[in-house]
Amino acid sequence: MNKEQQAWIGASAAIGQFVENFQPDTLSEAHYAAVYRALIDTVSVAVAGCHEEACTIARGYLAGRRASQHATCWGPGIQLPIEDAAFQNGVAGHVLDFDDVSSPMRGHPSIVLLPALVALAEALDKSGRDLAAAYAVGLEVIVRLSRPMMSDHYAKGWHSTASIGVLGSTAACAKLLGLSVKQTSNALGLAVAQAAGTRSNFGTMAKSFQAGHSAACAVRSAMLAHHGFDSAPEAIDGKYGFMSLYADGESLAQSLSLLGKDKLELLDSGIEIKKYPLCYATHRTIDGVLDLREQYGLTLDQVSHVEVTANYRATAPLVHASPQTGLEAKFSMQHAVAAALADGYVKLRSFRDENVRRPHVQAFFSRVSVHEEAGPAFPRWNNIVVHLKDGRHFEKRVTMLRGSAEMPLTDEQLFDKASDCFSFQEVLDPSEFLEMAMQLRDVSIRQIVAALPVVDN
Template sequence: MNSSERIAAFSCAYRPQDMGERLLQACVRSLLDTYSVAVAGANEPASLAARRYARAEAGLDLHLGAHLWGGAEEAVSLESAALCNGIAAHVLDYDDVTPMFRGHASVALWPALSALAEAMDIDSARLASAYVVGFEVLCGLARGMAIEQYARGWHTTASIGILGCTAGCAHLLGLDPQQTVNALGLAVAQAGGVRENVGTQAKSFQAGQCNAAALRAALLAREGFEASADAIDGEFGYLGLYGAGTAAALPGELGNAPLELERSGLDVKKYPMCYATHRALDGLLAIKHGHGIDAAQVRAVHVRASAGALVPLVHPCPRTGLEGKFSMQYAVAAALLDGAVRLASFTDAAVCRPAAAELMARTSVAEADGDMFPKWAEVEIVLRDGRSLAQRVERLGGSQQAPLTDADLREKAADCLQWAGREQGDARRLWDAASRLGRISSRQLFQELRFGT
């Protein structure tokens, strides 16, 4: 079988009862994190623009489709919900990541899967298994091509994520093997997203578009729309073109234990900015709080990281909140000035503080030569009194090796709700709602999530 046929075989064979409690709980945690981050991002300019688009698309007939996250009772079409919720969940750059994928897996999956499941009132156990299927496929593809594709400038969250999302949508809809193959071919026809958009609203659009396009591909295939069975493997197909001829075919048999959700897993972000800054931030904040360092005491900061670890950090002198999320220099300044790196650190006014500009000018950033893995970061703070304090970080807080506790995850959700101006929201209530995944209908699940915010 070729890659499309193997993905289709796995998607059709996998069942909700195959997951087990451990995988289900991984889905619960991912849904809570993605949903709460989307609520926090729902009022960002990019999200508001996307909502205006959705309303224009729907016209006066806001028929029952799917609801906007953080949008109270507002229902829009399925594609618009997938697009808008994808934008909202990614615009703050606070959503989870999978390092070997070189991207954000959950935001490439949950918005489309949730829109379909809510609108069609599919059992939420099937929604969870669709997430597992999508995650398995995108990681399987990523193993053979993500590093090279990302290095060439593709935004892998969207450019690989669309195939995983399409497989998940096909599973959710119960498409047969031929329909699933067609859906994957239609997804290839829409795959895109480039790193040049990092630090702009278009990056979050690429995540939303990934979901809307995947949903469109699955629904068209359900109606009999056809595509090449070799759209992934063929001479002029996805692997050859998007991998520049270097990509390996889909490895092994999909679905072998341990599944990718356990094997590759999810790293949950502690800080609402690019993951490439997080090891350095862990080290910097450990020094600051461990030694009681004030920003006024700092003469210079030197950051050094493993090869390739800093590639996404393209804004050494950011001028906006979005640009600040992709700046190691601003990460250092925010941590020293604010004592923590929270959502409030990324307003345009915060990034443009004169004190931040001074600290950024005194920060140097460099990558080491050698292997990309294992990743590490070293931080040295040089104080005005002549002392030098240093910290090396390898094991990253929030990663598979040092996961956030459930209490930590609820605290992050609370920060997101507060940022969205929803003080009446209860992070515990949101957690309780997400924990009902796999036990109630999807329509009821998302009603309870809205109630929780």
Template sequence: MSVTREVAGWVARLAIDGVPLGVTAAARAAVLDTIAVTLAGAGEPVTRIVAEAVAEDGARPVAAQLGTDLRTSAEGAALVNGVSGHALDYDDVSVSVRGHPSVVVLPAALAAAQSVSASGRALLEAYVAGVEVMTKLGRVMGPAHYRAGWHATSTLGTLGSAAAAGKLLGLDAGRITHALAIAASEASGSRQNFGTMTKPFHAGHAARCGLHAARLAQKGMTGDPAAIEGPVGFFAMFSFGDARPEELVRSLGAPFDLVSPGLSVKKYPCCFATHRAADGVLDLAGEHGIRPNDVAAVTVTVPAGGRQPLIHDRPETGLQGKFSMQYVIAAALLDRGLGFDAFSDAAVRRPEAQALLERVMVHEEPAFRDAANPMEEGHVTVEVRTTDGRRLARRIDHPRGSPALPLRREELLAKFRDCAARALDPAAVDRALTALDCIESVRDVNALVASLVPGPRPAAPVR
């Protein structure tokens, strides 16, 4: 049997009742965080642009954009919510993917769930399936895919979202095989667009394409049953010989990536490759009372390859600032933190920020090459040289929010409230948290979604 067929069979057979409790708990937490950042991004310029374009199509209203009153087609909702969830670059990341799994898989699954009035348990089941397929594809793909310039969130996410959507639409293994094959021909996304509106578009595009692939397969469209592993299939095109397709099927659920290695939840709304250095410089500034004017120079040393997503050394916009180690360090020193406001165009263009980032140097150290994913593995060092001659250094192995240093429950809830308040009033935020806390008891996901958009909220019915 082909690898593509075996993956599809695994997706079709997966049952939430047979999943370890830790996996279900991790899925609930990831859904909470992803919905939070999706609500936070609802008013961002890129989200508004995409939502306006979707609204102009006048599609049959079967699914909702979270945080707004827009209702549109399932595919339109997957697109807009995927864009919204990635607009602030505040969504979770996976070391296996070298990217962001939830922001692609959940919008596709949520839209599909609304279209068939699926239960909350079915939504979680599909989310687990989609994330597992996406992360394990990433694990066996190898590093050449990302190095070549592909945005793995988008390329791998198209197949992960197809698996999740196919699960929710009730496709059998044969039709999920076709959905994965169709999705393989829709996969795309270039890292050259990091620091622009097109990067968050990648997430929405992948979510929409995955759902689209599943719907086409549902209606009888076919694809090659060896689309993933074939001689000119997904791995052959995208992995440059690095892929290990023979490992894919046996790795599914053994263990689930949601628990090992787990997902990282972002503490700051910027590229995760900057987070260890941000933690280090904030710690040093707090411990030693360092003020911006005290800084003569900052040197950040990362593993070889650790700068790959950080393509804007001299950013001019807020979006570029998210992918600039120099700016993130400067903003952390200036603002004593990294919140939403740090990544506006005006904040990046502050004369004091532009002057300070000139004093930040980033160095890749080949001796640190002990990591398969240098953006998240290995370690980072930060050294601050002060104007009075001090040299203050910190080594950071794990960023806050990573599986090794997870955010506390109260930190996750604070992040949710902070994000959701950008789209919902305080009472609505409370209702949303209550609904999400009992997601597995929701009979119809549409009732859950009603708590995540403006207007009167009916209580989510439970079994």
């Protein structure tokens, strides 16, 4: 490696330095001329095209956003245009990394489905039955798309919650809006045009942005298609489509041919409700560490080091070995183990910055080793060995995961989790919302949203 390579600070930092340091007086008259020429050309062409059908449709969609189509921002209770509400609620629902999971997707389905669907359903006064049907459709599309492509797609660094979720959420919104086959195809093409999301952003605010952005994109795609905006019918599986660009050209024929002909994924692969508010890749280890701690009365001070071994690609999202913030700690096996041993729990408060930075917790990070074994990526498992300073060690292998489709949380455990989440914002009684949500089949979405407590700023 030469000195120039050693000094390389990375693309984002290099761009940032350029942006910060660039001075306007660098520009000559010729530069200004080039810019005003571009300005004249661009605006002139836009004026010429302003009454083309695509522009007319776009203005109609935007007029609807500005007019009566608004939805509620969950918590603060303010009204926003539906696309903005979907974005805001998507960010809020993903930032704690406590939202549910789909194993085939290797991502979080509800956070791209429900902010979009609830915003649309509230604005258009749809029923709980309408929303449930749309959710089932969206999850089905997510899982059927995920199965052929997920392993390599995720391993390459795509954030599948966003990159695949936007397609499923768009299909769900299309169902809720009653779009035709052609309109749904157009909506999906528009979703492909916006699909994105990188695992590089894990541990930052941008991860939750990616989820919120995908929910908003789904609303935008479906609404534009509803107004008549078109796209390429081969945007997903054409030569230059999603499967070629985002995957490895895997065929979707077998998986998608089962749509509507097989058991619904809503129950078959299931929705996995998280027990702990951090990356799912840590949960088996947390279960094991907490079990060993309780069984043998362990404390952090007694432990020399901990070895965690997992199956192939199981720990890919865990990118922060020495986290300094709560967001980073949500993608750290080291913090998961240290917090579980130190406190006997892993809860929302475990990820306050000051709790992550506790000296005894920080000092323990280097004592947690994480390894993957070669072999199949499924079924998932974690093996935990806790070594004590007195020479003893305790070991536990965890295959079943609390909160998974095979070992789901009970309703009582779910309500306890919900109450903990509301109390985190000092809302003590969410009972009206919980009761109304359980009546989904028989009420409107407006009724459910109206029952949400308002959180003070």
